[in-house]
Amino acid sequence: MSPDQHPQLDSFGLVLPFPLRLAIILVAGFWGWAINLHYLAAANIDVPALIRYPARSSSSQPPHHTSAYRLATALSIPVGIWIVVFWFATRRSVELVERLDFIPQSCYIVLLLILIWPFNRLARSGRIHFLRTLKRVSIGGLAESKDGKFGDILLADALTSYARVLGDLYASFCMFFAPDISSTEKPVRSCGKYFIVPVIVAIPSLIRLRQCLTEYVRARRTNLRRDENRANGHLLNALKYSTAFPVIWLSTKVRNYSPLDFFGFSEMSLMRFLFIFCFINSAYSFYWDVVRDWDLTLLTPDRLNKEHPYGLRRHRYFSDRLYHYVILADLALRFSWLWRALPGLAWLSETESGYFTLMFLEVGRRWMWVFFRTEAEWIRNSHGPGPDDVLLGEYSRKFDAD
Numbered sequence: 001m002s003p004d005q006h007p008q009l010d011s012f013g014l015v016l017p018f019p020l021r022l023a024i025i026l027v028a029g030f031w032g033w034a035i036n037l038h039y040l041a042a043a044n045i046d047v048p049a050l051i052r053y054p055a056r057s058s059s060s061q062p063p064h065h066t067s068a069y070r071l072a073t074a075l076s077i078p079v080g081i082w083i084v085v086f087w088f089a090t091r092r093s094v095e096l097v098e099r100l101d102f103i104p105q106s107c108y109i110v111l112l113l114i115l116i117w118p119f120n121r122l123a124r125s126g127r128i129h130f131l132r133t134l135k136r137v138s139i140g141g142l143a144e145s146k147d148g149k150f151g152d153i154l155l156a157d158a159l160t161s162y163a164r165v166l167g168d169l170y171a172s173f174c175m176f177f178a179p180d181i182s183s184t185e186k187p188v189r190s191c192g193k194y195f196i197v198p199v200i201v202a203i204p205s206l207i208r209l210r211q212c213l214t215e216y217v218r219a220r221r222t223n224l225r226r227d228e229n230r231a232n233g234h235l236l237n238a239l240k241y242s243t244a245f246p247v248i249w250l251s252t253k254v255r256n257y258s259p260l261d262f263f264g265f266s267e268m269s270l271m272r273f274l275f276i277f278c279f280i281n282s283a284y285s286f287y288w289d290v291v292r293d294w295d296l297t298l299l300t301p302d303r304l305n306k307e308h309p310y311g312l313r314r315h316r317y318f319s320d321r322l323y324h325y326v327i328l329a330d331l332a333l334r335f336s337w338l339w340r341a342l343p344g345l346a347w348l349s350e351t352e353s354g355y356f357t358l359m360f361l362e363v364g365r366r367w368m369w370v371f372f373r374t375e376a377e378w379i380r381n382s383h384g385p386g387p388d389d390v391l392l393g394e395y396s397r398k399f400d401a402d
Contacts, residue, residue, distance in 0.1 A: 009094055019172045020082060022168055025162075029162065030071060032367035033072075043375070045374060050378060052147060086100070152211070164359055168187065172187075205244040213238055247278055293376065296323065297311055298310075330368070336361060
């Protein structure tokens, strides 16, 4: 029997097993952050100051982006080695691929040790800062502005783009420890209990929802009239994240459709509801990206203001054309769930290679989003901070870094 005829594994699964392709996407996030730091620094945007990260105490120390590149490289090396070892050990044999699933699964032990090992001097301050921030945001925590609130928001938003990766990561370990199943087989996303993966996928949106409500409470405490609109804005942002929950729930029910669960509703009716909620979530999120996160005027009456090019804003750090390209890319990727209806693109929803492609593109969209979200935050701080923010010029604390 040839690989393509196997009922569980296709050629893509034989070459790039389920656990290793998840590891690739996870490590890609560290490369994306390093590139963000590098090119934002080149644009004279001080990301470490925005996220309240310890400043370099000496000019002899490497720039922050150099340390980030080194960490990304250190994480990439074991993934590359494990892929090559797996290829040589299995040689595209279905039986060996399924039997030797401990090889790709063990890669996560090395990646975890690189991140948490306290005696490893590689980007030590950056790793500690990342792990502390991750610990805080994992329960929906949000630092005060002077303690790095913006960094918490960036990481929590990144987790929403990694939501499906996190769900698949659980499925991978569940399959590995389950009897009579291999983590290198075709993914079983209902492993354990069918509702566990959807709950994990929903957690990042729940984290951001709680953070938005925290910001709302803080804004209301100031008791200033000008903060009323700001507070309401946090509620609207919370509403945006809440629109993800019906999508996650309905997607799960459509995949596990049973008429008894929906009082006789047909599968087609559920799919129509799913389409409506997907559209609401995508349209709302795209609007928020452009208008609220990036402070662009394309979707507002101010887009015709002669003080700036059409649809942009007065203060800009990148080329005007780039903003328009990014808006189009964000629109296409926010509505990527519609691609599967286009001729020739059905494979995106029908194959694991398509699923991997969509997850990777979502991580790429978030990487692109960080550039313009960080730029907008820098401009807000440089040209008049909000009432709960701190002027960057007033931030003068210096810390030792690795």
